[in-house]
Amino acid sequence: MxxxxxxxxxxxxxxxxxxxxxxxxxxxxxxxxxxxxxxxxxxxxxxxxxxxxxxxxxxxxxxxxxxxxxxxxxxxxxxxxxxxxxxxxxxxxxxxxxxxxxxxxxxxxxxxxxxxxxxxxxxxxxxxxxxxxxxxxxxxxxxxxxxxxxxxxxxxxxxxxxEHWAKIYYQLLINRGMVIYEERFDDPITRGELFAILCRMLEL
Ligand SMILES: [Zn+2]
Incomplete structure (x- = not known):
């Protein structure tokens, strides 16, 4: 309009x-x-x-x-x-x-x-x-x-x-076959979780 x-x-x-x-x-x-x-x-x-x-x-x-x-x-x-x-x-x-x-x-x-x-x-x-x-x-x-x-x-x-700004990133990961059980876009991430993510990304 x-x-x-x-x-x-x-x-x-x-x-x-x-x-x-x-x-x-x-x-x-x-x-x-x-x-x-x-x-x-x-x-x-x-x-x-x-x-x-x-x-x-x-x-x-x-x-x-x-x-x-x-x-x-x-x-x-x-x-x-x-x-x-x-x-x-x-x-x-x-x-x-x-x-x-x-x-x-x-x-x-x-x-x-x-x-x-x-x-x-x-x-x-x-x-x-x-x-x-x-x-x-x-x-x-x-x-x-x-x-x-x-x-x-x-x-x-x-x-x-x-609609959350992060929804598009969430959707891209889901489309790539990643399993994410909950969106919880605004929850903080711990240092431990970050280390785990980095290792998975680097396939260590
Ligand atoms: Zn009138």
Whole structure:
């Protein structure tokens, strides 16, 4: 997944520059079903609007565009607490979009953010103010499924990251036919064991 950074200029009214420590991720649908209302269009809108409205990422079926750093407040939740504690993600719903791909991109983005920030609280916009948003996911009854997908991807990322640096050496030795009963990568080795290994290597 490639994230395009296209930040709102820092002097714009919808980029207040307030530092936050986010504790949740809030999911929205744009509500814009017009043709061409994709991530690029929203990126250009958000940079020029005088409305006090902003969010961190817009996702469509091909792109993820970031508008504001995640440690800066944006105006997306409709309430102060939401804005001050949550990363806002808008999923496009423009005419002709491949919704499945757009939602998968959003899930990839969320899993990436979960791994990066340790945040595991995934909210709907509705959780903050009751607004019917993300409308597509709510209307089609797929919210729970969407969140489960985020967690699955997050687990996958964690498992990849968890692999020990020495695993590749272990695997090479196993492939050469060496019998090793336990990995125990971080256990220390004694001088005696080292002597034994050296002797075996030198075939003494
Ligand atoms: Zn919303």
């Amino acid at each position: 490639n994230i395009i950074e296209d930040f709102i200029p820092s002097n714009r009214p919808n980029r207040p520059g307030v530092t936050i420590t986010p504790t949740s991720i809030t999911v929205h649908n744009t509500g814009n079903t017009n043709k061409g209302a994709d991530a690029a269009m929203h990126a250009s809108y958000i940079k020029s609007t005088n409305d006090k409205v902003s969010w961190h990422y817009t996702v469509d079926d091909y792109n993820v565009i970031q508008h504001i750093p995640i440690d800066e407040m944006a105006w997306h939740a409709g309430c102060r607490k939401g804005n001050e504690t949550s990363i806002g993600i808008e999923i496009c719903m423009n005419q002709g979009i491949n919704m499945e791909m757009a939602e998968e991109n959003a899930q990839q983005l969320i899993a990436y953010l979960m791994a990066k920030t340790s945040i595991t609280d995934i909210k709907k916009h509705q959780d903050w103010t009751g607004k019917y948003c993300p409308a597509v996911l709510l209307k089609e009854g797929r919210w729970e499924q969407f969140v489960r997908g985020c967690f699955c991807l997050f687990e996958e990322k964690k498992n990849i990251k968890k």
